[in-house]
Amino acid sequence: MIDKKNIILCVTGSIAAYKSVYLSSALVKSGANVQVILSKSAKNFVGESSFSGITHNPVITGYYDSKTDLSIDHIDIAKKADLIVVAPATANILAKISLGISSDPIVGCILASKAPVIVAPAMDGDMYNSPQVQKHINELRRINIHLSGPEKGRLASGINEFGRMTEPEDLLEEIIEKLSKKKDYEKINAIVTAGGTIEEIDPVRYISNKSSGKMGIAIAKALRDRGAKVTLIHGKLENKSDTYGIRMVSVISALEMKKEIENHVENSQLLIMSAAVADYRVKNFSKEKIKKESMNSIELEKNPDILKEIDGNKIVKVGFAAESEKLLENAKKKLSSKNCKMIVANDITLEGSGFGSDNNKAVLIDENGQENLPLMNKIKLAHKILDRAKKYIN
Numbered sequence: 001m002i003d004k005k006n007i008i009l010c011v012t013g014s015i016a017a018y019k020s021v022y023l024s025s026a027l028v029k030s031g032a033n034v035q036v037i038l039s040k041s042a043k044n045f046v047g048e049s050s051f052s053g054i055t056h057n058p059v060i061t062g063y064y065d066s067k068t069d070l071s072i073d074h075i076d077i078a079k080k081a082d083l084i085v086v087a088p089a090t091a092n093i094l095a096k097i098s099l100g101i102s103s104d105p106i107v108g109c110i111l112a113s114k115a116p117v118i119v120a121p122a123m124d125g126d127m128y129n130s131p132q133v134q135k136h137i138n139e140l141r142r143i144n145i146h147l148s149g150p151e152k153g154r155l156a157s158g159i160n161e162f163g164r165m166t167e168p169e170d171l172l173e174e175i176i177e178k179l180s181k182k183k184d185y186e187k188i189n190a191i192v193t194a195g196g197t198i199e200e201i202d203p204v205r206y207i208s209n210k211s212s213g214k215m216g217i218a219i220a221k222a223l224r225d226r227g228a229k230v231t232l233i234h235g236k237l238e239n240k241s242d243t244y245g246i247r248m249v250s251v252i253s254a255l256e257m258k259k260e261i262e263n264h265v266e267n268s269q270l271l272i273m274s275a276a277v278a279d280y281r282v283k284n285f286s287k288e289k290i291k292k293e294s295m296n297s298i299e300l301e302k303n304p305d306i307l308k309e310i311d312g313n314k315i316v317k318v319g320f321a322a323e324s325e326k327l328l329e330n331a332k333k334k335l336s337s338k339n340c341k342m343i344v345a346n347d348i349t350l351e352g353s354g355f356g357s358d359n360n361k362a363v364l365i366d367e368n369g370q371e372n373l374p375l376m377n378k379i380k381l382a383h384k385i386l387d388r389a390k391k392y393i394n
């Protein structure tokens with residue numbers, strides 16, 4: 001998978017730098033062309049000649065030490081890179097990457113490249129947990145930089161905490177996975193919906209549901225990573241991190257969600273409807289806060305079934321079925337009544353699965369039959385859904 005791939009390995013000043021010597025060797029053995037950039041402080045832990053001997057490439061150690069016949073070393077390798085790995089990454093380099101401070105060739109190279117970036121932090125546990133480092137970690141996640149580790153274990157400072165760099169064997173696996181990501185949705189415009197809609201009663205009260213939006217976000221991210229242009233139309237979400245590159249459209253009610261979907265349908269080929277749409281809205285929204293004495297009952301009226309009303313001949317529709325009984329029977333009914341190509345059926349009564357959880361156990365149902373999937377994290381499930389839905393696109 002990584003044969004002939006150009007990988008830039010950036011090594012910064014941590015005691016874990018010795019692990020990167022092993023990593024560079026494992027990458028070369030797997031066929032990759034490895035270009036190492038060594039920070040000034042990394043040279044206190046590992047030598048330039050270890051890396052040049054293993055990679056057969058000159059090691060870049062500064063902006064002005066050109067040893068190659070490239071015109072500008074860090075820019076040239078940045079443009080050719082398939083992947084950039086920063087391992088070990090100190091608190092200092094995390095802050096610089098997050099802020100774009102390009103005072104050394106590592107950040108310069110990351111800024112000049114379109115390649116994906118994996119960062120493997122290594123530092124003292126208390127340093128790692130400090131608000132400053134966590135702020136930068138969150139920013140890196142937001143801009144779609146992949147964080148590997150750190151792992152919990154005995155640190156150089158003697159404490160047993162999170163701060164150990166990911167072991168080179170595991171990092172190698174993550175690198176292989178990142179480079180082998182399929183781009184099979186490359187020319188697709190996709191609409192994904194997520195989260196629960198809100199139906200307002202008065203200025204302070206509303207009706208909603210338990211949806212966290214995690215499944216829809218996982219699908220949007222998987223589509224983005226597989227090359228699609230994604231619009232995520234969402235209601236209430238628990239967490240919006242790592243949605244870089246996804247067009248986010250926030251709505252409140254089911255009617256607003258329907259309008260936004262209709263606005264995007266014409267230019268899209270795929271609609272994945274994972275939002276928990278409220279089936280009813282309040283008939284008479286009160287502009288004034290309703291006094292408790294006068295709130296004996298709320299009259300409701302039916303919301304449109306959005307998925308059903310969107311024309312299945314114009315766009316490939318994938319729906320969800322949240323069921324607490326007769327899972328397959330109900331899900332199959334939804335497949336035909338909503339004119340979908342596929343239904344992702346969830347048993348919402350299963351522990352550790354469904355609403356709010358990071359995991360989900362689903363059955364994928366389409367005209368060809370059903371695929372019973374085991375409990376898995378929502379990102380993995382998102383990829384399974386896309387693997388099966390692919391045949392309906394084009």
Ligand code: CTP
Binds near residue numbers: 254
């Ligand atoms: N859905 C929709 N509009 C609604 C209700 C649901 O588009 N007003 C979509 C959901 O996003 C999901 C699918 O329809 O993709 C099935 O939703 P679900 O809540 O399982 O079923 P309902 O159609 O609401 O039917 P019931 O609540 O009776 O099971």
